[in-house]
Amino acid sequence: MKGRIELELHGANQLFNSMDPSPFVDRDLDGDAEEFILNWAQEYSHRQPLSLTIHLEHMPAEDPTAWMAEAVHNFFSYRANLNRLAFRRLMDDGRTSLMVGLAFLTGCLAISNLVLGHTAGAWAGLVREGLTIVGWVAMWRPVQIYLHEWWPLWRRGRVLAKLSTMPVEVVQKTPHPRPTVRTEAST
Secondary structure: OOEEEEEEEOOHHHHEOOOOOOOHHHOOEOHHHHHHHHHHHHHOOOOOOEEEEEEEOOOOOOOOHHHHHHHHHHHHHHHHHHHHHHHHHHHHHHHHHHHHHHHHHHHHHHHHHHHHOOOOOHHHHHHHHHHHHHHHHOOHHHHHHHHHHHHHHHHHHHHHHHHOOOOEEEEEOOOOOOOOOOOHHHO
């Protein structure tokens, strides 16, 4: 079963960021439209294919489906590329942080063992424990990156990649019938 995202707009221009002077197929989507589509996409399972149906109240004379689909695909493809870049940078930061953290931890433990050795006393024990704690604190950032921070970027990248290839359909919005109100005088 396909996940269906439905977007109701007055006109085709409402889909796009009004401040972006680029041609339609290269324009940024309106922030509200982007957030709406992304939030709905995240509601569905990552295995479930998606489609977007845009309901236009004012349909242009020429069918806008092709260029609106291209614009949506271009936008989410660009966002997916930016997300991949952010993910790659995070992993690079993680590797660098891991190397620095391991070197610092090794240095702290070496200083603790070589300089203080088996020296007895409260101060020696305090310095030894302090160096051990500081060394492990230096490992905080790589552990944070590799255990927690990469998941949201990876998950978002999967959604953006799916949105960059989903089928897009543009249809004329059907007016909602207005309920008739009966008064005693009209009966």
